[in-house]
Every structure is written in structure tokens, then in C-alpha cells.
Amino acid sequence: VNVIFISIDSLSRHFLDMYGQTVEFDMEIPNLRRFAQKAATFERHYSGSLPCMPARREYWAGVQEFLWRPWGPMEPFDTPLARTARRAGVVTQLVTDHYHLFQHGSHGYYEDYHGFEFIRGHEYDAWQTAPRDPDPVLLRQIIENDPHGLVFMQRAAYARNVASFKAEEDYFAPKVFRTTADWLRRNQEHSRWLLVVDSFDVHEPFHCPEPYASMYTTEDPRDPTLINWPWYGRIDSGQSKMDERQLAFVRAQFAGKVTMVDRWLGEVLDVLDQQQLWDTTMVIVTTDHGHYLGEHGWMGKPTAPMYNVLTHTPLFVWYPGSPVMGKRVRALTSAVDTYATMTEALGCAPPAHTHSRSLLPLLRGETDHHRDWAVYGYWGSTVNITDGEYTYLQPCREDLPVYVYSTMMMNPHSWFTPPLPQKDAVAGTFLPYADSPVWRYPGKSYTRHLEPMLFNVLDDPGQSRDLRGDDRTNEARMRDLLVAALRELEAPEEQFARLGLPR
Amino acid sequence: MMRFLVCDTGYMMNERQDTMHHRTVAQCPADAPADATAPTISYCLSNVDDATRHMLQTYDGACKVIEECCLQRCGYCYDEPFLVVDDQLVRGSSHAAIFQTLAPAETPKGSSP
Numbered sequence: 001v002n003v004i005f006i007s008i009d010s011l012s013r014h015f016l017d018m019y020g021q022t023v024e025f026d027m028e029i030p031n032l033r034r035f036a037q038k039a040a041t042f043e044r045h046y047s048g049s050l051p052c053m054p055a056r057r058e059y060w061a062g063v064q065e066f067l068w069r070p071w072g073p074m075e076p077f078d079t080p081l082a083r084t085a086r087r088a089g090v091v092t093q094l095v096t097d098h099y100h101l102f103q104h105g106s107h108g109y110y111e112d113y114h115g116f117e118f119i120r121g122h123e124y125d126a127w128q129t130a131p132r133d134p135d136p137v138l139l140r141q142i143i144e145n146d147p148h149g150l151v152f153m154q155r156a157a158y159a160r161n162v163a164s165f166k167a168e169e170d171y172f173a174p175k176v177f178r179t180t181a182d183w184l185r186r187n188q189e190h191s192r193w194l195l196v197v198d199s200f201d202v203h204e205p206f207h208c209p210e211p212y213a214s215m216y217t218t219e220d221p222r223d224p225t226l227i228n229w230p231w232y233g234r235i236d237s238g239q240s241k242m243d244e245r246q247l248a249f250v251r252a253q254f255a256g257k258v259t260m261v262d263r264w265l266g267e268v269l270d271v272l273d274q275q276q277l278w279d280t281t282m283v284i285v286t287t288d289h290g291h292y293l294g295e296h297g298w299m300g301k302p303t304a305p306m307y308n309v310l311t312h313t314p315l316f317v318w319y320p321g322s323p324v325m326g327k328r329v330r331a332l333t334s335a336v337d338t339y340a341t342m343t344e345a346l347g348c349a350p351p352a353h354t355h356s357r358s359l360l361p362l363l364r365g366e367t368d369h370h371r372d373w374a375v376y377g378y379w380g381s382t383v384n385i386t387d388g389e390y391t392y393l394q395p396c397r398e399d400l401p402v403y404v405y406s407t408m409m410m411n412p413h414s415w416f417t418p419p420l421p422q423k424d425a426v427a428g429t430f431l432p433y434a435d436s437p438v439w440r441y442p443g444k445s446y447t448r449h450l451e452p453m454l455f456n457v458l459d460d461p462g463q464s465r466d467l468r469g470d471d472r473t474n475e476a477r478m479r480d481l482l483v484a485a486l487r488e489l490e491a492p493e494e495q496f497a498r499l500g501l502p503r
Numbered sequence: 504m505m506r507f508l509v510c511d512t513g514y515m516m517n518e519r520q521d522t523m524h525h526r527t528v529a530q531c532p533a534d535a536p537a538d539a540t541a542p543t544i545s546y547c548l549s550n551v552d553d554a555t556r557h558m559l560q561t562y563d564g565a566c567k568v569i570e571e572c573c574l575q576r577c578g579y580c581y582d583e584p585f586l587v588v589d590d591q592l593v594r595g596s597s598h599a600a601i602f603q604t605l606a607p608a609e610t611p612k613g614s615s616p
Contacts, residue, residue, distance in 0.1 A: 145592075151578025231575060231590070238543045238569055239590040303572050381572070413572055414549035417581040444548050444556070446572055 001320060002090075003342050004195045004283045006180075006268075007059065008261055009052065009098070009203040011287035013314045015258055019043070022462070023251070025216045028259045031266035035285060035316055040324045040363060042315035044332045044388040046374040047289045048355075050310070051301050052098070053106045053415070054379070055288035055335055056198070060109065062339035062354030067491045068405040068431065070379035070443070071415035074108030075407055077434040079351040081342055082112035082194065088348040091190040093117075095180045096198035097172045099125035105415050113196070117183075119175045121161030122200045124153045124416070134159035137222055142205050142229040152417050155229065158205055168209045168260070173201040177264035181271045188275060194346060197268075202257045204291070204300070205229035212256035219249050228253045232300030240299045247294045254293055282345045283318040284338060296463075305393055305449045306384045307463050311376050319345070323365040331362055331370040332388035353433040355489070373485045379404070380412060382448045383499055385482045391463070392478035393453040400498040402445040405430050405438050412443030432490035445498055454478060541565040542605065545587040546598065547574040555598050566605075 014022045018036040021027060048058050049066035057063050061078040074080055082092040094110055097119035101109045110116045120127045132148070134156065139147055144155040168174055176199045187193060206228045213221035220226075226249045233240030235247060242250070265285075272278055292298035295309045304310075315333065318325065340356035341363075343349075350358065361367045377383045380402050384393045396402075404412055409422040422441035429437050454475050455463040468475055483501050496503040544566050546559055562568050576592055579585050585594045586601050595601035 149578070152581055153575075153577040232573070233545070233569070233571060237567065238545050239574070239587050241543075241590070303570065378572070411549065413547075414577055414580055416577050444553075446548055446570065 001345055002193045002195075002277075002281045003345055004180075004184075004197065004268075004281060005059070005338065005342060006197040006199065006265070006283070006285045007055075008199050008265075008285065008287050009201065010289065010291040011202055011258065011261075011314060012254075012290035012293070012309060013287075013312055014290075014309065015255060016314055018316075019314065020461075023255070025252070025255045027255060028215070029262040031262045031269055032285070032316075035265075035269060035283070035318070037326060039283065039285075039316040039318040040322065040327060040329050042317070042329045042331075042333055044330060044386075045286070045313050045315035046332070046334055046386055047311045047313050047376050048335045048374065050289050050306075050376065050378050052100050052288055053109075056098075056101075056109055058334075058336040058356075059288075059338050060196075062336055062343075062351070062356030063433065064334075064336045064355040064375070064489070066377050066379045067375075067383070067486070067489060067495055068379070070404065070410065070412055071106060072406055072410045073106055073408055075434070075436075075438075077407075077431075077436045078108075079354070080108070080112045081339060082196070084343055084348045084351065085194045085346050086112060086114065088346060089192060090346055090348075091187070091193040092196070093183055093187070093193065094196045094198065095119075095176055095183060096196075096200070097122045097176050098198045098200045099123065100416075101198070103416055104418050105410055117179050119172060119179065121158075122172050123203065123205065124155070124157050125161060126157060128157070128160040128163065131160060131163055134163045137224045138162070138207070140224040141227050142207070143227055143231065155205075158207075158229075162207070165209075171209055171260070173199055173257075173261045174264045176201070177261075177268050181267040184268070184271045184275060184277070188277075192346070194342070199261065201261050202254065202291075206250060206253035206257055208253060208257045208260050212260045213253065214256075215252075215259060216255040217249055217252035219245075219252070221253070230299050232302035233298070234302075235294055235297055235299050240302070242299070250299075251293045254291070278318065279320050281318075281320070282342070284316070284342070286315045286335070286338065287313050288335070289313065303381075303446065303448055305453060306377060306382065308391065308455075308457055308461065311384070312457070317341075317359065317363060319360075319363040322363045324363060329362055329368075330388075331368055332372070332374055332386065333359060333362075333370050334374040334376075337370070355433070373481050375482070375485050375489070380443050381446055383482065383486070383495070385478060385485055386457070387478070387481060389456065389458050390474055390478050391453075391455045391457050392475070392482060393449065394479070394482055394499050394501070395447045395449050395451060396445055396498045397500065398445045398447055400445060401442050401494055402498055403440050403492060403494060404443050405440050405492070407436065407438050409439060409441070430492070452479070541567065542588045543567045543569060544602070544605070545569045545571055545574055547576065547580050547585075548572045550574075550580045550585060551598060559598065 053071045092113045094113045094116040147156040231240040298304045340358035344358045425439040425441040454467040
């Protein structure tokens with residue numbers, strides 16, 4: 001079959017009523033709902049490596065990288081999906097406004113496609129330099145206090161990028177999905193194709209046009225005292241501190257953006273209907289991670305415990321002829337599994353030495369079990385695991401080393417700025433999934449909590465009750481499962497030490 | 504104290520649950536009354552060397568000091584030392600020098616301007 005892969009960035013699962021919506025809004029998402037009714041809805045799908053670019057290496061190279069390296073490029077020993085598809089005679093296209101693919105530190109994600117469309121201007125995209133003094137209301141709402149500053153990554157870039165926007169069609173999700181629909185209309189002479197759509201929306205800034213800006217709030221969306229690009233962190237202290245009114249506005253703007261994405265995703269679904277492509281096309285809709293919007297007292301993707309708000313993600317798959325279409329799939333799955341799924345669906349030989357496991361046996365109805373565990377995290381920080389019923393969050397020591405393993409010298413934590421030389425680097429064949437030598441160099445270890453955390457996410461999906469100390473049986477079982485997973489992955493030796501786990 | 508909507512599944516928790524897990528590296532004991540006038544000082548992991556990080560982690564004055572793996576000030580972070588004091592970015596020749604301008608009597612031990 002042909003394949004459409006759609007990633008809608010930061011699409012928090014609990015805003016979707018297909019999963020038992022738990023937010024305060026009556027969400028208008030008719031197109032996501034319509035697709036979910038048609039496709040398989042995966043109930044226990046989890047992120048792996050976070051945030052944005054690590055997730056893309058999982059999607060498109062099948063590598064669960066966070067135990068070995070942070071945000072960075074495709075590696076020379078990776079087998080990118082588009083390259084594999086090209087070799088198999090498949091025409092490949094990328095449509096994206098995800099500017100991180102074109103930034104310092106993360107090359108190799110678009111070069112293998114036969115064609116790519118890059119919609120410019122989202123978030124910090126270094127695109128427009130005029131007007132020098134963009135909309136002062138927007139500057140306040142995105143918290144830009146130094147609009148004439150010339151350092152990397154200034155928020156004024158966003159205000160300049162959208163300064164010419166007049167209508168809804170000028171915004172990012174409309175452009176991404178309209179371009180996608182147009183590509184589908186114009187490319188049906190190709191018999192085999194792969195279309196990858198990486199929508200940066202719903203990612204912040206949560207700046208959207210009407211009617212979405214007013215859809216879930218009675219506030220004036222142009223009130224300069226209300227922000228739509230909050231800082232990451234606690235909402236009760238520091239730069240991310242906000243009051244109830246402010247938090248309600250941010251959540252309403254996020255919800256509005258979800259509805260805007262849904263509206264334009266509908267154009268893509270309409271083309272699939274009009275062109276009668278459903279019988280020959282696999283369609284995957286998912287996200288890389290969620291986004292804290294006050295849940296557990298946090299905003300954004302900060303140095304917080306990795307609750308399910310961030311890591312338990314939506315996944316919907318349409319696969320022609322599958323007996324599980326329109327049904328719920330309760331097997332545990334991981335973001336990295338989309339890679340082998342697409343590879344197999346396209347008829348390509350699955351590359352060796354990846355961490356990806358194809359979902360096709362589930363989709364063919366051959367099994368109802370997929371994996372015993374899914375691990376997830378950020379490089380250099382805590383390591384987390386789920387069996388689909390429990391989540392176990394393991395803190396790390398900050399006084400023990402953690403290493404980056406890569407052919408590149410990258411900034412372990414400052415991902416977007418020019419890479420700095422790693423003068424302590426040594427070379428060696430360190431990776432269990434590649435026979436190429438790589439650099440190894442140290443980075444800083446940081447934890448997100450001081451004690452392990454355990455939740456039963458079936459009984460307590462909001463993770464309001466930490467069972468550590470109260471459910472010692474499952475605490476020990478999940479800890480043992482984490483050890484077994486790290487051993488199976490052949491995680492670096494220092495990971496066991498810094499996590500306080502036996503090797 | 505801020506209160507949030509509480510939904511059926513508990514997604515919108517009150518903030519106290521997480522306070523004990525917050526990666527605050529140096530602050531008053533959790534049950535001690537906080538000094539409402541003392542600033543919250545945040546630093547970025549990429550912007551400190553090991554000695555400065557240790558200095559900030561072991562600070563035991565009135566200010567609340569928070570470590571973040573990224574404070575979303577990447578351009579400034581790339582260029583020079585900075586701290587975020589409440590919501591204000593403050594730049595300087597060193598973290599100790601910045602700290603000294605904020606709270607001269609409370610400059611962390613082992614620091615040098």
C-alpha cells in the first residue's frame with residue numbers, strides 16, 4: 001500500500017474525546033473523530049525519545065536514541081525511511097512547517113525525499129527580518145521584551161514571520177494540510193508513494209486566528225495582558241508563574257489550535273474520499289508528545305516528572321482490509337514502532353538493528369500483544385517505563401557521568417545553537433546497534449524528581465496517586481522490568497549506575 | 504494559593520502534589536514558610552559550568568533557586584552568563600556577579616564575582 005504519515009505536534013491526548021476527553025472544553029474535532037471512527041484507535045501508545053527531533057529519529061529511523069544521545073541529526077549508520085522507500089521504487093514527499101529540521105544540530109531529516117515543502121515561519125524560524133517593529137500587542141502576548149535583539153532564537157522572529165498574515169489560510173496548519181491535499185490531488189500518476197506530513201501545530205506559540213481564538217474563551221484574544229506563548233516551568237513560581245485567568249486563556253488558545261488543525265486535516269481526509277484512495281493507502285495520525293497546560297502544576301515541556309500528559313500519546317491507523325478498523329487496540333505500542341510499520345507496509349525489507357517493531361501483525365489481527373514494555377525519556381535525565389497498566393519513573397543521580405554517543409559533536413542540552421567542540425571526546429565502537437565508531441563525550445545529568453514514582457494508569461489515568469511505598473509488589477516488578485528493558489536494549493553501562501540499577 | 508479545575512480523572516491536580524518532586528535545587532524546606540518577597544532565581548543547565556552548578560545547588564539563602572535543563576533563552580545562553588530572576592532575564596560577566604547584584608549578602612559560598 002501507499003502510506004500517509006501525519007504527525008500533529010504536541011497533540012495532548014486528553015484533549016481528544018476519542019480517548020475519554022478530560023478537559024473542560026467541548027472540543028470541536030469532527031475530522032479527528034471521523035478518522036478515529038474509521039481507523040484503529042491505539043489506547044496504550046507511548047512516546048519514546050523526547051522531545052521533537054528525538055521523536056523524529058524514532059519515526060523515521062527506528063532508533064530509540066535517548067539512552068545514547070540527545071536531540072541531533074540522523075547518523076550515517078541510520079537507515080532513513082525515505083531512503084529505504086526510494087530504493088524500493090517509492091516516490092517520497094515531505095510536507096512540513098517543522099523548522100527544527102532545518103536548524104543547527106539536526107540535519108539529515110529531509111534530504112532523502114524526492115520532494116519536500118517547507119512552510120516557513122513557525123515559532124523561532126529564522127525567516128523574516130522585517131518589519132523591524134512588528135505588532136506590539138503580539139510582542140507582548142508572546143513575551144518578547146527585547147524585540148531588537150540579535151541573538152539566536154528570539155521570539156520577535158515569530159511576530160515578524162506572521163506580520164503579513166491576513167486570513168486563516170495564511171497560518172501554519174492550513175498551509176501544511178492544504179499543501180498535503182494538493183500533493184495528493186496532483187500525484188496519483190505515481191503508483192507507489194510515501195507522503196510524510198509533519199505539522200508543527202499544535203505546538204506553541206498558541207496564536208491562532210478567529211474563529212478559533214475566541215472559540216473556547218470569552219476573553220478578548222487581543223488583550224495584551226494575556227499571553228499565548230508561556231514559558232516552561234511551574235505555574236506557581238519563576239518565569240512561568242501565571243494566575244487562573246492566564247492559565248484559562250492559554251488552555252483556550254491551545255484548544256482553539258487543536259480545532260484549527262482538525263478543520264484543515266479534514267481537507268486531506270476529503271481528498272482521500274474524493275480520490276478513492278482509502279483502499280490503497282495506509283494513513284497514520286499521531287503526535288510526538290503532549291504538552292503540560294497546568295496539569296500537575298506545570299507548563300510546557302519543562303524539567304518535570306514525565307507524566308502521561310506528556311508521554312501517553314494518540315495513535316490512529318487506517319490500514320486497508322484490516323479486521324481491526326473502527327476498533328480499539330489495547331496492546332502496548334511505542335512511537336518507534338511506526339518506522340517498521342511504514343517500512344513493511346511499503347513492501348520494503350526491514351532494516352536490521354533498529355528498535356522498531358512493526359504494528360502490522362496487530363493490524364492484521366494476527367495477535368493482540370505487541371510489546372511487554374515501552375521506555376521513554378529525555379537523554380541525560382530520568383528513565384521511565386510502562387507495561388501499559390503501570391508507569392514507573394526512575395530518577396537519576398546527577399553526580400555520575402552520562403555520555404553522548406554520536407558521530408557528531410553536539411551540544412548536549414543547548415540543541416538549537418551552533419555546536420561547540422567536545423574537547424573531551426574519545427572515539428570507539430560503543431553502540432550496540434551500529435558497527436561504526438562514534439564519539440563519546442560527557443554531558444550533565446539532571447533529574448526530574450528525587451524518588452521513584454509509580455502509578456496505575458488504568459485505575460488512575462490522571463496519575464494523581466503515587467503508589468511508591470504503598471504497592472511494593474508492583475514497584476519491584478516495574479523496577480525489574482526497567483532493568484530487563486535496559487539490558488535488552490544493551491543500554492550504556494553508565495546508565496545503570498546513574499539510575500541506581502543493577503547491570 | 505492557586506487552585507485549578509479538578510476533572511474526573513484528576514488531570515488538573517492541585518499544585519501541592521508535585522511540589523515535593525519539583526527539581527528545585529535549593530530552597531527552604533517544603534513545610535517551612537516561604538519568604539514571599541524573596542525572588543525565584545532560575546538557571547539553565549547549559550549556561551553553568553560544574554562549579555557554578557554546585558554553587559547554585561548548595562545555596563541555602565532566602566531565594567528559591569531552580570535548575571532547568573532549558574530556560575528558552577537559548578540565544579543569550581549561547582552568548583554569556585545569565586540568570587532569570589522571577590521573570591526577568593539578567594545578564595552579567597558571571598553568575599556570581601549577577602547573584603551579588605541581586606542579593607549581596609546571600610551570594611552563594613565558594614563563588615567569586
